[in-house]
Amino acid sequence: MLYLDKVNYIYQKGTAMEMPALHDVSIEIRDGEFIGIIGHTGSGKSTLIQHLNGLVRPTGGNIYYNGRDIWDEDFSRKELRTKVGLVFQYPEYQLFETTVEKDVEFGPSNMKLPKLEVQLRAFEALKTVGIGEDLYDVSPFDLSGGQKRRVAIAGVLAMKPEVIVLDEPTAGLDPCGRDEILEAIDHIREERKITVVLVSHSMEDVARFVDRLIVMDHGCVRFDGPTKEVFQNYEELEKIGLAAPQVTYLTAALIKRGIPLPGIATTVEEAREMLKAVTGVK
């Protein structure tokens, strides 16, 4: 669906402040996938996702959406942005209207849809992310951190995108707000069956949800594969400043001590099942 072919990006090209951000990144994003992108600060993950909906023009390489180059003269990037929804890290960057409902309507009303359809889409989106009707007329600036993010996600979701890209949706939230967001994302996937790309630096979150993991380091793709397989390389992940979920270390240590687990676990539930099977305790 989305295909990046050797994408390169250099910030402020042609000045003294030139800074390479992406180097030969080739990724294919297929229909219905749940992808996680991890990497430490400055690894290029935020730059990468801004390429997905044509907000940033690559300084080298091509990006294809359903087989068409998105930087072709006659390709409408405005339309692409309704198909590939991007939610930025801070909801403060996009909330501006007087009420939650109006704010969510901003996206679909830019698509020149009839008023009723716009409203309907806003309601649906707000419902999907779990914002109750009592908050529709509240100013988005009066919401809690977790609520703001959910409204921001709804604002993108209301355009009915085929892919939704979320940039660190849980960063800076308390555990309660974090769970709210993750549940909302899970709900979106279940309900709409769309492709989700989740940028995160929380290994636990990623391990719990995503099927495929892309690891970025210094503007390059270091690993790209099923979550479990990628976490097998936890020693290498550590070298580039990342880590596997804590439970992975625990199971790895248990195996080293001679406990015959079938392999390393990436989530707590998985580890529990394994231990139950091995010890026979119910």
Add this chain to the structure above:
Amino acid sequence: MLRDITLGQYYPSQSVIHRLDPRVKLTATLLFIVSMFLFHTFVGYIIAGICLATVIIISKVPFKFMMKGLKTIWFLLIFTMFFNIFLTSGTPVFQWRFITVTKEGLTTAAFMGLRLFFLIIGSSLMTLTTTPNQLTSGMETGLRWMKKIHVPVHEISMMMSIALRFIPILMEETDRIMKAQQARGADFEEGKFMDRIKALVPVFVPLFVSAFRRANELAMAMEARCYHGDEGRTSMKPLRYARRDGIAYLLLLLYIVVIVATDRVVLGLL
């Protein structure tokens, strides 16, 4: 788009101009601006142009980078020149219905355009070679005598340094906000004039909200570090004149003398 504004941006490099005392550069810029109004003939423009070009070459700031800063004020330039061409009375060289172009109009337009161009390049050269911090500390020390007449020099320079410090931050933030709204289908490039203005509302609201939040946080952080204003405040890098600064002052004086003198001479000849 927003990255093209070079006015007020610093260009890191290792040149004599960069190392000059900020007070020298401030005085030089001020005198350069004043000098623009001290001459009446084309010779002055040539001398000013040569001097400016020399300083640019010494400063090692690429000329292309400077021109990028002009992009945003092309409009002002053209606007000024346009009115000068059509609204100056004198000997007509071209006439069509009610439009008259005069010889005087053309020369004033050319000179005005050139003058504006020099002013902008000259002042952006200062900001390109001086960090905002140096600039304000230069202003504070340079204008310290004004405290005697109760001008809050320190407060003004602190406000200025904060404002300057926030320009790149707010610019980057604007960029991000615009992207976030574009991701929701906002369009800043198409539509009628009024539509485009309306399209800026979703950018300005989050920008103002964030600016106020930042200002609040900064005030809190300053208070937490016991900022109490001017009294008894010392500087980490106190400004001290070096030999090159003396030379720069001399050259500056020479420039003013030469530009005024040649102008008088040429005026006498004409």
